[in-house]
Amino acid sequence: MAVKIIETCVNCFACAPVCPSKAIYEAKPHFLVNANKCTECEGDYPVYQCASICPIEGAILNSLGEAVNPPGSLTGIPPEKMAEAMAELQSH
Amino acid sequence: MQLPVLNEAPAAKSGCSASSCGTTENQMDALPDSIREKVQNHPCYSEDAHHYFARMHVAVAPACNIQCHYCNRKYDCANESRPGVVSELLTPDQAVKKTMAVAATIPQMTVLGIAGPGDPLANPERTFETFRRLSEEAPDIKLCVSTNGLALPDAVEELSKHNIDHVTITINCVDPEIGAKIYPWIYWNNRRIKGKKAAKILIDQQQKGLEMLIAKGILVKVNSVMIPGVNDQHLAEVSRVVKSKGAFLHNVMPLIAEAEHGTFYGVMGQRGPTHDELQDLQDACSGDMNMMRHCRQCRADAVGLLGEDRGDEFTLDKIEEMEIDYQAAMEKRKVIHQAIQVEMDSKRLEKAEKSMQFKAEPKLSTRPVLMAVATSGQGVINVHFGHAKEFLIYEASPDGVRFISHRKADQYCGGDSTCGDGESVLQRTVRTLEGCEAVLCSKVGYEPWELLENAGIMPNGEHAMEPIEEAVMAVYKEMAAAGKLDAQPEAARASA
Numbered sequence: 001m002a003v004k005i006i007e008t009c010v011n012c013f014a015c016a017p018v019c020p021s022k023a024i025y026e027a028k029p030h031f032l033v034n035a036n037k038c039t040e041c042e043g044d045y046p047v048y049q050c051a052s053i054c055p056i057e058g059a060i061l062n063s064l065g066e067a068v069n070p071p072g073s074l075t076g077i078p079p080e081k082m083a084e085a086m087a088e089l090q091s092h
Numbered sequence: 093m094q095l096p097v098l099n100e101a102p103a104a105k106s107g108c109s110a111s112s113c114g115t116t117e118n119q120m121d122a123l124p125d126s127i128r129e130k131v132q133n134h135p136c137y138s139e140d141a142h143h144y145f146a147r148m149h150v151a152v153a154p155a156c157n158i159q160c161h162y163c164n165r166k167y168d169c170a171n172e173s174r175p176g177v178v179s180e181l182l183t184p185d186q187a188v189k190k191t192m193a194v195a196a197t198i199p200q201m202t203v204l205g206i207a208g209p210g211d212p213l214a215n216p217e218r219t220f221e222t223f224r225r226l227s228e229e230a231p232d233i234k235l236c237v238s239t240n241g242l243a244l245p246d247a248v249e250e251l252s253k254h255n256i257d258h259v260t261i262t263i264n265c266v267d268p269e270i271g272a273k274i275y276p277w278i279y280w281n282n283r284r285i286k287g288k289k290a291a292k293i294l295i296d297q298q299q300k301g302l303e304m305l306i307a308k309g310i311l312v313k314v315n316s317v318m319i320p321g322v323n324d325q326h327l328a329e330v331s332r333v334v335k336s337k338g339a340f341l342h343n344v345m346p347l348i349a350e351a352e353h354g355t356f357y358g359v360m361g362q363r364g365p366t367h368d369e370l371q372d373l374q375d376a377c378s379g380d381m382n383m384m385r386h387c388r389q390c391r392a393d394a395v396g397l398l399g400e401d402r403g404d405e406f407t408l409d410k411i412e413e414m415e416i417d418y419q420a421a422m423e424k425r426k427v428i429h430q431a432i433q434v435e436m437d438s439k440r441l442e443k444a445e446k447s448m449q450f451k452a453e454p455k456l457s458t459r460p461v462l463m464a465v466a467t468s469g470q471g472v473i474n475v476h477f478g479h480a481k482e483f484l485i486y487e488a489s490p491d492g493v494r495f496i497s498h499r500k501a502d503q504y505c506g507g508d509s510t511c512g513d514g515e516s517v518l519q520r521t522v523r524t525l526e527g528c529e530a531v532l533c534s535k536v537g538y539e540p541w542e543l544l545e546n547a548g549i550m551p552n553g554e555h556a557m558e559p560i561e562e563a564v565m566a567v568y569k570e571m572a573a574a575g576k577l578d579a580q581p582e583a584a585r586a587s588a
């Protein structure tokens with residue numbers, strides 16, 4: 001049981017110091033979780049610490065491979081609106 | 093604490109008569125000695141000192157503990173830098189080396205700040221190690237730090253142990269209703285907290301931190317981001333609150349929101365303030381509070397004087413190779429600082445005299461006029477129009493000359509012959525001068541001359557190497573004598 005950091009991570013460093021298991025390390029091209037060390041915060045906190053401070057939606061997946069912070073959950077930008085804005089930008 | 097007026101306030105609004113040709117001398121006189129001492133050579137606080145002294149930032153603090161709606165977290169902390177900027181992250185050791193290398197090479201560098209790329213106090217180990225070492229190894233450098241305030245109360249004790257002379261807190265609101273529209277979440281006590289509850293905690297921490305710093309005798313500057321329709325009406329209240337608690341400067345910065353930054357405000361189409369709206373708010377608050385209008389939202393790793401950035405001279409591989417004898421450098425710095433002080437003092441005296449003279453003359457009755465100035469420091473007009481990275485905007489009126497703001501130029505000419513799509517960049521530059529009726533620089537080329545004239549902005553290269561305030565005053569008098577300032581200009585003011 002472990003969480004996973006994927007390529008949308010922006011290397012902001014926020015997660016590493018808050019992990020109670022010291023499971024997160026700086027790597028290229030982005031931060032990674034040592035699956036052997038990650039305890040999913042069991043026994044320490046009721047919520048994943050990394051995913052509670054991570055500012056990037058979708059950057060951290062739970063053991064089922066689901067985004068802990070799905071699109072729109074952190075920024076408050078409705079996903080349709082984001083898609084619209086990005087399409088708009090690309091058309092220029 | 094009674095707040096002295098540091099920046100010129102518009103006479104019409106505050107009844108302060110100090111607003112003529114650079115009244116820095118008089119403003120400084122009004123400050124208590126302990127604060128004056130700290131402020132008068134500070135490039136971020138003293139309008140004339142920032143023509144002589146330089147500051148630098150080191151980017152050692154990547155993490156952040158809150159989210160602001162104008163920040164996408166891929167770039168530097170938008171509270172401290174212009175959005176869209178990415179700084180090279182340094183370890184504390186690299187930051188100390190870089191700071192000492194810069195201080196030895198650019199003796200005018202007197203202030204080292206940590207402002208990002210995230211929140212310095214959300215990275216306490218990295219930030220404090222940098223401060224600890226610099227306090228010991230380079231005691232002639234002043235240290236400053238900026239924060240969103242969430243972790244501030246816990247950091248005050250440690251901050252008070254170093255050479256920290258001031259702290260900047262970004263405070264956008266004192267009302268959680270409004271806060272909830274600016275901050276979607278905070279990380280607090282091992283949880284992510286959202287909405288009004290989050291905003292309330294953040295606001296309480298900011299205010300508590302502010303009070304604790306003041307109690308410790310540490311100078312506090314407050315920054316606010318002006319977000320039209322969200323907190324623009326509220327910032328006068330913010331100004332009043334932070335002033336009553338003892339903050340000595342309140343600096344209002346414009347929101348910069350672009351869809352391509354992917355921020356909430358950018359994507360949702362929240363606009364930033366116009367030059368006029370910003371200036372009106374700064375005016376409304378300055379009767380109430382001191383403003384720092386020359387702030388340019390420099391980048392988290394900026395190096396240099398006035399809008400210039402010499403960061404390229406101090407990349408990691410270059411500083412690795414430098415051998416710095418800091419003791420020797422410190423001696424040299426001291427001599428140079430004294431010489432600058434003498435020059436600054438005499439300039440201040442000169443300005444004060446000029447300002448007395450102007451007040452003694454019969455008062456003109458014209459409308460106010462905005463002028464742009466191209467300078468690279470030393471308080472004189474010394475930059476070619478095409479080389480200006482930014483323009484300083486001054487207002488001349490029957491009450492004298494006052495500094496208003498900086499505007500970034502889109503440099504259209506890099507000095508070589510390959511100006512690429514120069515034309516459109518030049519046009520953009522002319523557009524940033526909207527609202528100004530004259531631009532003073534050391535030289536203006538033929539092409540920009542025409543464009544400027546067509547835009548209703550009078551190019552002027554006649555005051556090269558002259559002190560800014562005097563030149564602006566001279567041009568103002570010419571314009572007044574020519575009857576150009578009797579009525580409102582047709583197009584210029586409306587959209588400025």
Ligand code: SF4
Pocket residue numbers: 002003018019020021022023024033037038039040041048049050051
């Ligand atoms: S879930 Fe908890 S233990 Fe696992 S990496 Fe994240 S913070 Fe560390």
Ligand code: SF4
Pocket residue numbers: 005008009010011012013014015016031050053054055056059060
């Ligand atoms: S907090 Fe998120 S974005 Fe930041 S380093 Fe960790 S996983 Fe990457």
Ligand code: SF4
Pocket residue numbers: 156157158159160162163164165168169170171172209210211240
């Ligand atoms: S405090 Fe700075 S880094 Fe943190 S979210 Fe706000 S603007 Fe971004």
